[in-house]
Amino acid sequence: MADLPNLTDLPNTVDLPNLSGILTVEEWLATGRAIAAMQEPTGALPWFPGGQTDPWDHIESAMALSATGLIAEAEAAYDWSRRMQREDGSWPIRLVVGEVTDANTDSNFCAYIAVGVWHHYLITGDVRFLEKMWPMVSSAIDLVAQFQAPGGEFYWGATYPLPAQTGAHEGMYHTALITGNASIHQALGCAILIGNELGRPVDDWESALLALGHALRSHPELFEPKPEYSMDWYYPVLGGAVRGRAGQELIAARWHDFVVTDLGIRCVDHRPWVTGAETCELVLALDALGDTADATLLLGDMQHLRDPDGSYWTGLVFADGKRWPVEKSCWTSAAVVLAADALSRTTAGNGIFRDAHQVEALIEAAGQTGCGCATA
Incomplete structure (x- = not known):
C-alpha cells in the first residue's frame, strides 16, 4: 500500500476524536495506520499478516480505515470485495493470501x-462510490435473502455453489444463529438505506427485515442458542433488533456472567479469557442503549491489550496473565476504532450501530408488519 499520512498531512475535513483519558488523536490514528499496515497489496485485510481473510472481518477493518481518514486504503478494501465477489453474489468463507x-x-x-x-x-x-458499489451490494443481499426461512430467521450457511433450486433451501445448513441473524438485521437496514439513497426498489428487503426483527424479538425457538458465548448475549442489541427497556433487561440479565472488572468481557462465560473485540462490541451496544458511562468504562478497561505500535492483541487469559492467541488481530483494532468513534461522536459514520434500529421502526410506522402471528 501507499505510504500512510502523518497527522499533520491529514486534510482539515477529517474529524478527530476527543475521548479524554482513553485514546488521544495520535493513538486513534496510530491504530488506523496499524490496520493499514496489515493490508495486503490486493486490498485484502487479513486477521494478521499472512493469516486468513474472511469477508466480515475484512469489512469491519475497512470501516476502521474510513473512520481514521485512510480513505484510499478503505476503498482498496472495498474494491477487493467487489473483485472477489462470486457470480451468485457470495464470497468464500475463508482465504489465505489470496x-x-x-x-x-x-x-x-x-x-x-x-x-x-x-x-x-x-x-x-x-x-459515485455508492453507485459503484451498488451492483455488489444488491447482488449480495439478493443472495442472502434466499437464506431466509419461513419463520423470518436466516440459515447461517451453505455449500458452494448452491443448487439451482434454492427456493427449497437445498444445499443450506438448516440452522439459524442469533449472532449472525442480529448482524444480518443491521445489514438489511443499511442495504435499504443505500437503495433509498440511489432510488432503487427495496420492498422485498423491507419485508425480510421486518420478519427477521420479529423473529429475533419474539421467536427464540427458531434459533439455535449458544448461551456460553457473549456475542449471543449482546448482538440482538448491537444489530438493532432489540432496544429500549427490553435491550437494557437483556444486557443486565447476564452482565455478571461476562464482564470482568478492569479487564473487559469474556468471550466464553466459563473461561478466564477476555477479548478486545467482544468488549468493544458491547461498548457499541451499550452506547446504542444510552449507557455511555458503562460503555466508556469498558473501552478504558480493555486498553491493556494495546501494543505500542497502535495495534491490539486479541485477548488475555487473566488466570495466568498471558495474551492468547498470541496475535494482534486487525479486526480487534478495528473494533476499538469503531467503539471510540461511537463514544466520541467523531465521524459522520459514528452512529452506524446506534441507529441500526431505525429502518425497521420507520417501515413499521408506515404500516407494514413482519409476522401474522399473535405475538407482538
Whole structure:
C-alpha cells in the first residue's frame, strides 16, 4: 500500500476524536495506520499478516480505515470485495493470501458488505462510490435473502455453489444463529438505506427485515442458542433488533456472567479469557442503549491489550496473565476504532450501530408488519 499520512498531512475535513483519558488523536490514528499496515497489496485485510481473510472481518477493518481518514486504503478494501465477489453474489468463507481455503458461503459474512458501504458513504458523502458499489451490494443481499426461512430467521450457511433450486433451501445448513441473524438485521437496514439513497426498489428487503426483527424479538425457538458465548448475549442489541427497556433487561440479565472488572468481557462465560473485540462490541451496544458511562468504562478497561505500535492483541487469559492467541488481530483494532468513534461522536459514520434500529421502526410506522402471528 501507499505510504500512510502523518497527522499533520491529514486534510482539515477529517474529524478527530476527543475521548479524554482513553485514546488521544495520535493513538486513534496510530491504530488506523496499524490496520493499514496489515493490508495486503490486493486490498485484502487479513486477521494478521499472512493469516486468513474472511469477508466480515475484512469489512469491519475497512470501516476502521474510513473512520481514521485512510480513505484510499478503505476503498482498496472495498474494491477487493467487489473483485472477489462470486457470480451468485457470495464470497468464500475463508482465504489465505489470496487462496480460497473454505469455498462455502456464510449468509452473515455476505450481508455485512452493506454495513461497510453505507458507513463509508456516511463518512465521505461520495455518491459515485455508492453507485459503484451498488451492483455488489444488491447482488449480495439478493443472495442472502434466499437464506431466509419461513419463520423470518436466516440459515447461517451453505455449500458452494448452491443448487439451482434454492427456493427449497437445498444445499443450506438448516440452522439459524442469533449472532449472525442480529448482524444480518443491521445489514438489511443499511442495504435499504443505500437503495433509498440511489432510488432503487427495496420492498422485498423491507419485508425480510421486518420478519427477521420479529423473529429475533419474539421467536427464540427458531434459533439455535449458544448461551456460553457473549456475542449471543449482546448482538440482538448491537444489530438493532432489540432496544429500549427490553435491550437494557437483556444486557443486565447476564452482565455478571461476562464482564470482568478492569479487564473487559469474556468471550466464553466459563473461561478466564477476555477479548478486545467482544468488549468493544458491547461498548457499541451499550452506547446504542444510552449507557455511555458503562460503555466508556469498558473501552478504558480493555486498553491493556494495546501494543505500542497502535495495534491490539486479541485477548488475555487473566488466570495466568498471558495474551492468547498470541496475535494482534486487525479486526480487534478495528473494533476499538469503531467503539471510540461511537463514544466520541467523531465521524459522520459514528452512529452506524446506534441507529441500526431505525429502518425497521420507520417501515413499521408506515404500516407494514413482519409476522401474522399473535405475538407482538
